[in-house]
Amino acid sequence: MTGLPDVPAAALEDWLRERYFRAEHDISSSGVHNHTLGDLRALDPGLRDGELDSLVFRDGPSLGAERLRAAVAARVRPGPGQVVMTTHGSSEALFLAFAALLRPGDEVVVPDPSYHSLSVLAASAGAVLRRWPLRPENGFVPDLADLRAVLTRRTRLVVVNFPHNPTGACVDPAGRAELLELVGASGATLLWDGAFTDLVYDHPPLPDPSRDIGRSLSFGTLSKAYGLPGLRVGWCVLPAALAPELVRVRDYLTLSLSPLTELLAAVAVEHADELIGPRLAEARRNRDLLLEWAAASGGAVECPVPRGGVTAFPRFPGVGNTRPLCERLLERHGVLVVPGDCFGRPDRMRIGFSCPEGELRQGLGAISAELAELPGALVRGGAG
């Protein structure tokens, strides 16, 4: 990284930093609601029968503990020549990848809008950003013609994130195939942020890109679909030849993960379907609830349908900047959402819908009540 002293503050983290701990009703999150240590212990006899007590706090291997790497590989099924590296959240993996792969002046394609790490870290490494717009007028549906238009001979990396934070946009299996073909033909390396891979509603989870394209790195995490953000475990699936490059950077940063978190993470991945299944079913029901609320708002809430993930990114006609509304929701109702300016779209709001249903109803009701008080209001309040 060349420009880290100049790295700008992450607006999303600044917004959440203290409010997250004050909120009574959290409908802001991009992950499903959280699991406990007890939930993990209930899944695995080893964790109940002394495995925790006999764990030795040795340093871990640079690429991660074998059991966890094997569990991730069994689930992700990487293509030939690819290895799994486990990391402190996918945040660390993204940092390592950008730091190891980019040189000043390289062109990097990033989705717009995007989660801050995807664009800011690339820019901090000295890259020239080329933005692939996800267009609100098209309900954020990704258009590959827009991607084609920003690819050049100098494109070094193409960063994608489907399902997408914050819009919930996604490519379908045919769109994935077309996208991989396009990136493959361009000569660029694909960075596939699959944080929300397991959270899809219209088709099975998209396969890891490495099964179809050699030059790819993909990123996964326990923070979103697994409901384990505080465990701080993620991973990167990458060509074996690149692994030493990421380790070279890691040796100055985190060295390795804790054997304790890797043990818990291995249990989580080995029991992925048991952890994810019920939360996904709940998210599906809540997504319906959210869309019904928007449809019943009389035009006060315009909400593109999230095709994946657990966030929606609606706008409220007549509200040019949602930040004051978001402040009032917290101060008057204890409801936490995210103002769209954290993603460069002040007229929108990120709503997380994978909370218990009652929380979501409370939160949406509060938004309706606040919208009803605005001058020229379209809703009369109380919905949700």
Ligand SMILES: Cc1ncc(COP(=O)(O)O)c(C=O)c1O
């Ligand atoms: C798209 C995306 N990628 C990566 C991350 C990083 O998550 P973590 O470091 O918890 O794995 C996030 C977190 O919100 C995200 O939304």
